[in-house]
Amino acid sequence: xxxxxxxxxxxxxxxxxxxxxxxxxxxxxxxxxxxxxxxxxxxxxxxxxxxxxxxxxxxxxxxxxxxxxxxxxxxxxxxxxxxxxxxxxxxxxxxxxxxxxxxxxxxxxxxxxxxxxxxxxxxxxxxxxxxxxxxxxxxxxxxxxxxxxxxxxxxxxxxxxxxxxxxxxxxxxxxxxxxxxxxxxxxxxxxxxxxxxxxxxxxxxxxxxxxxxxxxxxxxxxxxxxxxxxxxxxxxxxxxxxxxxxxxxxxxxxxxxxxxxxxxxxxxxxxxxxxxxxxxxxxxxxxxxxxxxxxxxxxxxxxxxxxxxxx
Amino acid sequence: xxxxxxxxxxxxxxxxxxxxxxxxxxxxxxxxxxxxxxxxxxxxxxxxxxxxxxxxxxxxxxxxxxxxxxxxxxxxxxxxxxxxxxxxxxxxxxxxxxxxxxxxxxxxxxxxxxxxxxxxxxxxxxxxxxxxxxxxxxxxxxxxxxxxxxxxxxxxxxxxxxxxxxxxxxxxxxxxxxxxxxxxxxxxxxxxxxxxxxxxxxxxxxxxxxxxxxxxxxxxxxxxxxxxxxxxxxxxxxxxxxxxxxxxxxxxxxxxxxxxxxxxxxxxxxxxxxxxxxxxxxx
Numbered sequence: 001x002x003x004x005x006x007x008x009x010x011x012x013x014x015x016x017x018x019x020x021x022x023x024x025x026x027x028x029x030x031x032x033x034x035x036x037x038x039x040x041x042x043x044x045x046x047x048x049x050x051x052x053x054x055x056x057x058x059x060x061x062x063x064x065x066x067x068x069x070x071x072x073x074x075x076x077x078x079x080x081x082x083x084x085x086x087x088x089x090x091x092x093x094x095x096x097x098x099x100x101x102x103x104x105x106x107x108x109x110x111x112x113x114x115x116x117x118x119x120x121x122x123x124x125x126x127x128x129x130x131x132x133x134x135x136x137x138x139x140x141x142x143x144x145x146x147x148x149x150x151x152x153x154x155x156x157x158x159x160x161x162x163x164x165x166x167x168x169x170x171x172x173x174x175x176x177x178x179x180x181x182x183x184x185x186x187x188x189x190x191x192x193x194x195x196x197x198x199x200x201x202x203x204x205x206x207x208x209x210x211x212x213x214x215x216x217x218x219x220x221x222x223x224x225x226x227x228x229x230x231x232x233x234x235x236x237x238x239x240x241x242x243x244x245x246x247x248x249x250x251x252x253x254x255x256x257x258x259x260x261x262x263x264x265x266x267x268x269x270x271x272x273x274x275x276x277x278x279x280x281x282x283x284x285x286x287x288x289x290x291x292x293x294x295x296x297x298x299x300x301x302x303x304x305x306x307x308x309x310x311x
Numbered sequence: 312x313x314x315x316x317x318x319x320x321x322x323x324x325x326x327x328x329x330x331x332x333x334x335x336x337x338x339x340x341x342x343x344x345x346x347x348x349x350x351x352x353x354x355x356x357x358x359x360x361x362x363x364x365x366x367x368x369x370x371x372x373x374x375x376x377x378x379x380x381x382x383x384x385x386x387x388x389x390x391x392x393x394x395x396x397x398x399x400x401x402x403x404x405x406x407x408x409x410x411x412x413x414x415x416x417x418x419x420x421x422x423x424x425x426x427x428x429x430x431x432x433x434x435x436x437x438x439x440x441x442x443x444x445x446x447x448x449x450x451x452x453x454x455x456x457x458x459x460x461x462x463x464x465x466x467x468x469x470x471x472x473x474x475x476x477x478x479x480x481x482x483x484x485x486x487x488x489x490x491x492x493x494x495x496x497x498x499x500x501x502x503x504x505x506x507x508x509x510x511x512x513x514x515x516x517x518x519x520x521x522x523x524x525x526x527x528x529x530x531x532x533x534x535x536x537x538x539x540x541x542x543x544x545x546x547x548x549x550x551x552x553x554x555x556x557x558x559x560x561x562x563x564x565x566x567x568x569x570x571x572x573x574x575x576x577x578x579x580x581x582x583x584x585x586x587x588x589x590x591x592x593x594x
Contacts, residue, residue, distance in 0.1 A: 024344075025342045025343075025344035025391065025393070025427070025429065026344065026427065026429075028339060028342055028393065029339070029342045029344075029427075029429030032338060032339050032431070033431070034339065034340075034341075034342055034429035034430055034431050035429065035430065035431075036427055036428065036429055036430075037341075037416070037417060037418070037419040037428040037429065037430040037434065038416070038418075038419030038420070038421075038422060038423070038428070039419075052461075053458075053461070055458050055463065055464050056458040056459055056461075059454060059455050059458050060442075060455065060458075060459070063444055063447055063451060063455050064444075066446075066447065066451075067444045067446035067447055070446040070447070070490065071446065135441075137440075137441035138441040138442055138459075139420070140415060140420050140421065140441075141420070141436060141438055141439070141440065141441040141442070142420075142435075142436070142439065142441065142442060142459055142460065143418060143419060143420065143433055143435060143461070144459070144461065306422055307422055309420055309421060309422070
């Protein structure tokens with residue numbers, strides 16, 4: 001059967017309710033207190049909406065995490081096995097083959113801590129780029145503050161990291177790193193890093209929603225970022241080998257947020273990693289980056305709230 | 312032309328009497344004011360230099376869109392209507408005429424290109440499919456879907472048993488604790504509808520949701536939709552089933568190629584529509 005239809009005759013639509021209100025629709029809407037559909041809420045209202053959806057955010061993150069390995073025979077064991085295998089690969093390449101470990105005490109704990117903490121930031125940002133563009137079905141079907149998505153993805157990575165931290169504790173104990181009070185510093189470090197990651201995830205979520213190509217570019221940017229963040233090597237040690245390094249480079253390397261969080265975590269967990277190896281004002285840097293990315297990212301994301309889901 | 316003006320007169324008359332009978336002033340819940348909706352589709356450029364064209368597009372923004380193979384699909388053109396509290400409105404039109412798009416814009420899920428849509432509260436689409444995950448159990452999906460629709464954990468807990476019973480998933484054994492990917496398509500559709508229908512809405516929009524599951528479930532869901540209609544202020548129903556439109560709606564909007572062709576009482580619009588599709592089919 002052919003579905004070729006006649007072009008509709010130019011007869012205009014017949015308004016059913018023309019007699020009811022002769023004034024224009026905007027005035028009618030205003031009189032009955034109707035609001036513009038799909039308009040961006042004010043910033044405080046947006047924060048309230050997001051807070052009201054906190055249970056959805058956590059449930060969505062946990063659901064994603066559980067669904068990830070639900071088809072595998074070993075199931076949730078992979079939550080711990082995957083980061084361990086990652087660490088093993090990095091150890092083989094950087095510790096054994098390239099010998100980056102020379103001069104770094106407790107190299108394995110040093111490396112594994114770096115890899116896990118870095119992976120948290122890396123995968124939060126990767127998930128963030130696809131947070132909107134990869135969930136268009138959800139965005140186009142249900143109404144909720146869209147910031148719930150990047151935050152939820154960052155939270156999923158935080159949960160993933162907690163599994164990795166459990167593996168990390170085992171590794172630390174195996175390599176004879178003593179348990180110390182300083183381990184408690186891991187908690188504020190993780191909290192700050194989470195805020196930073198969620199903020200960056202919101203920024204890239206907005207970019208990725210408008211230009212999905214960002215997702216193709218991001219792995220290269222992230223890999224570059226990883227190599228300058230001292231994940232496999234000690235920034236401190238390399239710098240002391242090059243006293244002629246320009247001050248700007250030194251400062252940039254030390255203020256790099258990823259390096260700040262990684263070094264803080266190493267300082268918290270590994271006793272041979274001394275405070276002297278940390279950059280100056282390290283906590284101020286950690287808080288500053290978290291606030292800058294968290295608040296800035298949130299506002300940047302909110303500014304385009306009404307456009308997500310188009311096209 | 313002549314016929315349509317007759318329709319207009321009739322509807323105006325019918326409307327007038329409704330107002331005088333009803334005495335109470337009608338309260339608008341959705342006002343659409345010359346709404347245009349345009350989709351932009353990337354990557355439709357063919358042949359010559361689509362990579363450089365894409366680069367050009369990124370660098371120069373909107374201006375280069377036409378040249379660079381971004382196609383605009385004008386899905387809804389200048390549609391205006393006002394919906395009132397207590398109305399059940401059907402949306403009809405051939406495939407691709409912009410019905411679902413219009414509903415999504417009313418729900419605030421799709422931005423409009425021109426015009427405005429004013430609503431009372433937050434209209435919601437009936438459907439949670441996109442929030443559910445096949446790898447999770449039915450039970451966890453009930454929670455996830457409920458939370459995604461904006462219910463609190465307590466509300467979901469209260470309604471949980473009701474949702475499971477309504478879906479009838481557990482009639483043939485304890486299936487609710489199995490992952491949803493193990494369900495038959497009918498069972499999954501029933502669970503999805505049950506979750507979606509668990510929440511009360513001010514303005515409810517239903518997109519062909521009536522035709523899920525077997526006969527007995529269809530009857531149950533029709534009854535549930537009537538219930539929802541009573542508690543909801545205004546109901547929109549998109550369907551290709553003229554019978555379910557007749558059963559549920561008292562007013563119909565007919566969209567064709569994104570334009571509003573007719574707006575009036577169900578019988579009159581459906582008569583015109585059936586003439587139109589019937590004639591088109593033969594030709």
